[in-house]
Amino acid sequence: MLLFLKLLLAHILGDFVFQSEKWVRDKEDKKAKSSKLYVHIGIHTILLLLVFQFNLQEYWLGFLLIIVSHYSIDLLKLYLQKKKTKRIWFFIDQVLHILILIVITSFYNNFSFSVDTIINDKSLLLTIFVLLVTFVSAVFIKIIITQWNPESKKENDDSLAKAGRYIGILERLFVFTFVITNHWEAIGFLLAAKSVFRFGDLTSSKDRKLTEYILIGTLLSFGFAVLLGVLYLYILNLL
Numbered sequence: 001m002l003l004f005l006k007l008l009l010a011h012i013l014g015d016f017v018f019q020s021e022k023w024v025r026d027k028e029d030k031k032a033k034s035s036k037l038y039v040h041i042g043i044h045t046i047l048l049l050l051v052f053q054f055n056l057q058e059y060w061l062g063f064l065l066i067i068v069s070h071y072s073i074d075l076l077k078l079y080l081q082k083k084k085t086k087r088i089w090f091f092i093d094q095v096l097h098i099l100i101l102i103v104i105t106s107f108y109n110n111f112s113f114s115v116d117t118i119i120n121d122k123s124l125l126l127t128i129f130v131l132l133v134t135f136v137s138a139v140f141i142k143i144i145i146t147q148w149n150p151e152s153k154k155e156n157d158d159s160l161a162k163a164g165r166y167i168g169i170l171e172r173l174f175v176f177t178f179v180i181t182n183h184w185e186a187i188g189f190l191l192a193a194k195s196v197f198r199f200g201d202l203t204s205s206k207d208r209k210l211t212e213y214i215l216i217g218t219l220l221s222f223g224f225a226v227l228l229g230v231l232y233l234y235i236l237n238l239l
Helices: 002-017 021-033 035-051 056-080 083-108 121-148 163-180 184-205 208-238
Strands: none
Touching: 002 035, 002 083, 021 035, 021 056, 035 056, 056 083, 121 163, 121 208, 163 184, 163 208, 184 208
């Protein structure tokens, strides 16, 4: 486990700390011809040497596999990703890197990474409730409040696309987390913070229907999250 943590730390440093946005853009533009790509791989090489304490006599295979795979995965992502799929390829890229680290760790140590350790009653229950809190609740809330939609969207509305949906998902996740970790006071802080940010919109709009619509949506969102949090804890205690 210690070796995996060291490799993961080296990966985080190489991919996120010691790689600037300028380097990423250069790699996307020039791909295999980008000098930043090879500087990036060089940084990972140095970090891996430190992790393996320059003991390549013992760790040469793992060292080579990580470097070669990292270069190949990065190059694959650069050539296959499009503007609309950059986010998807970012996550694919990171998952593949971490899987390689797991394989290398299991080769050198008794590092067991069994599916059974991940997929169990508790993890499945948590996954189900996270989906209920995020996506299922969003559908229920939308169905409930659609009948009161004030249809007051402006032509020059400068809000982000689907921002309301993502804000709702995030706030329900926060509330759900606060409930299952027994930090109820944080829910009040979150509600107060959202009220402060919304206050300007509501007062400037001078639209009572819009105010009521937002209030109903917020209360439903918080209510669903609290209810599901309590229900999750109840079922968890039965397992």
